[in-house]
Amino acid sequence: MTAVDVEPTPRRDRLPRRTLRDPLAAGCLAVLALVIAASLAAPLLTDYVPDHSVMADTLAPASDAHPLGADGVGRDVLSRLLYGGRTSLLGGTLAVLVAFAVGGPLGVISGFYRGWFDAVAGWIVNVIMAVPAIIVMLVVMAAVSQDLNVAMVVLGVIMAPMVFRLIRASVIAVREELYVDAARVSGLGDGRVMRRHVLPVVVAPSVIQATQVFAVAIGIQAGLAFLGLGKASQASWGAMLGDAFTNIYNAPVLLLWPGVAMGLTILASSLLGNAVRDALGPTGPRPVRKRRKRVVRQSAPAADVPADRLLTVEGLRVSYPKPDGEKSVVEGVSLTVARGEVLGLVGESGSGKSQTAFSVLGLLPDDAEVTADRLAFDGQDLLGMDTAALNRMRGHGIGYVPQEPMSNLDPCFRIGFQLVEPMRTHLGLSRAEARSRALGLLERVGIPDPERVFRSYPHQISGGMAQRVLIAGAVSCDPRLLIADEPTTALDVTVQAEVLDLMRSLQQEHAMGMVLVTHDFGVVADICDRVAVMRGGRIVETAPMRQIFAAPGHPYTRTLLASTLDGGPVRGEPSARPGAGEPLKGMTS
Structure with missing residues (x-):
């Protein structure tokens, strides 16, 4: 790959490496990977289907035929544990996807634009939060389907306000940064500003929130199945706990297997979110001032002015x-x-x-x-x-040279990318042409090693050099x-x-x-x-x-x-x- 083809890589791409170096995070990932692999490989690990019942095997102890024994109606515990993992993992994933599909876009748009959209979205979120979640899920399951996955879709909608509030707060915080204003000054549209400067900041807290939603969804799904809701043919860890509870005096060991599987999965997911948070450092959004829509009154029609x-x-x-x-x-x-x-x-x-x-x-x-x-x-x-x-x-x-050079360069992207993008937008240059022009500008503003600075992140250069970079960027599109x-x-x-x-x-x-x-x-x-x-x-x-x-x-x-x-x-x-x-x-x- 030539130097021209290299795309700038955000510094946040180091997050997976930092997380994997944490023993706790690595252990949590290993547990989740084991649960997922075992659930997907269920047909290879057991010869039984989860709803196959043999009355002669009722409460059978562990044996070669049933490695973990049989439950209260003669079903193989191992097969129900493996196939139940599929149900729980799918349900948790559905809840996460729906929560972020509903709350994510609303949070980004509300945080970036505010105004009437923010007010309407906030009203909708407050209404959803006021609705009793369990009652809504019970009503939907009774009216639509007994499938637990339907309940998880409803749960995702109910948990969307949590996602909305987190993402909205994160977007508002980064929206106040000077480098976002600098990107707008360079003439970049709102879509590109959000994609390049706002969304990378939203990803990290979203990952943390997703692990929490996943863990909560598995627990709620298990509670519904424990109460006897859901299809009888749908194996789940909650249904296994319900069967074990009815036979707690005759075979208490039946509580162990689904309890351990569910507990390890929820614990691993929650601790993984904590590990990601620790790898990122403090993630709480900073307070920002209350804003209202800016009022602009047009000036009078231009009269004749001097040519210069x-x-x-x-x-x-x-x-x-x-x-x-x-x-x-x-x-x-x-x-x-x-x-x-x-x-x-x-x-x-x-x-x-x-x-x-x-x-x-x-x-x-x-x-x-x-x-x-x-x-x-x-x-x-x-x-x-x-x-x-x-x-x-x-x-x-109109070009702009700001007061604080380090605050007006996005720490997520390389210097070269931040110089090239406006030129490609305004001047219609190819990547190679913009790169060549950027290197020439860096040399013109007195930077001794343009190639190195072009490939550097803002934290890798001095304040004086950053100011020269901003001057180069300000004149790059011939203002x-x-x-x-x-x-x-x-x-x-x-x-x-x-x-x-x-x-x-x-x-x-x-x-x-x-x-x-x-x-x-x-x-x-x-x-x-x-x-x-x-x-x-x-x-x-x-x-x-x-x-x-x-x-x-x-x-x-x-x-x-x-x-x-x-x-x-x-x-x-x-x-x-x-x-x-x-x-x-x-x-x-």
Whole structure:
């Protein structure tokens, strides 16, 4: 297999190996494998059929003809034990499949989209949970069939709410991760995001839940058969326990065989789930904020704008609901970005910089209310776009470099896969072409060994290298606008300077517009052409970079400059910057 054909393998594929290294898990798997093999091989291990009765053999002791003896009506105990295993295993499997077929899709969709579907699904689940399970199974068996498998199908539906709640909570937890937002920014559709980033997280807790449902189903099935329900010709461990109970004084050993078989199977299944949980570590979902559907009001029709205008934001407002009303975090922000221009969006933490950037990207939380007089990218109304149009625009039209590099790379997939997938989606490249382009981008952003990084998982590279990977991904689909949200905050000074030089050179190579969100005026001096200063959700000053440093007009701007600048020189060659040769106040050129 060539390197091009290698598919990325999630790190969770190591789970089976970790589980098998656990002696307890290996023992449980061995027990379950033995029970399954013995049940499937029943015709080879015994000459009797399970319902064949010989009255002369009633309560016969163990012998060559009956290795485990005969029951109260002369049936061979070994054959009933083996064939009963088939009934119990099939019943447990049916319950698991039905529970996950009903609860799984509902949980995934509810957790990912929330909204009205989540409300309806939650109502249905609550109704199912309110129904008495045993009564429903008895009614269905009386009305439909005495077959125990029918009861197990009903049990699966009744246990679906357990699966729904677990999967929904797992999806909500991973839905809040930054790398999911990063995947959406790259323009991937919801289906692909769920398949690649959400479902792998759901698999592990689902495996644990499946073992628990399996164990519970076998126990309930045995209880029904013990009460005499089910077909008389259907061998089961519960029916064997019922027969043994009626003959407990004459042949108490009859309780031993089905009791041991059922106990070992249920215990092995339950302990296997615990072993998987231990191999994964803590699996409890983190609490997340309550969300409501995001309200978006379209902007006014676009008027004539200059030909070189790339981004237009006028009167942008963002607010969030509170118990006592609404809290506004962005108030009437207006700014523009021309083609090939770098705009610095500067302000202290909480000033609304990131909220403004996320409004352009369409990545604000669902409970945000976004309005604007105009919010347009390259002539397209952003607030009027549906999700599909936004996905086509993000990554290809607007690229994004996030603040925390390690949180925005999915730990389940290799670096190469996360670079190749958006290019194949947006540019229509083959796998080989996308791989070649990705390697070239990794080399271009200054990674010394692109092949190794391409094959690595995020945890195998440094933070500075991860930031370079994200920059490569952001420009991989040739965006016209790049939004960088505090791209150097988590990096040391040396790496910060290298990353800034890299971003400036890439911006000039591709003639991209850029919005640099930062609180650091040193970064602004390095890379920006114009600066917009934010305070309390408002733009308080907008001016060319050199004017901001030479003669800041707003007191807040002067305060920021006084608190962040140390009088050091501007990095980089002055000749490479607009307005080179003009000295900056408080700085040397």
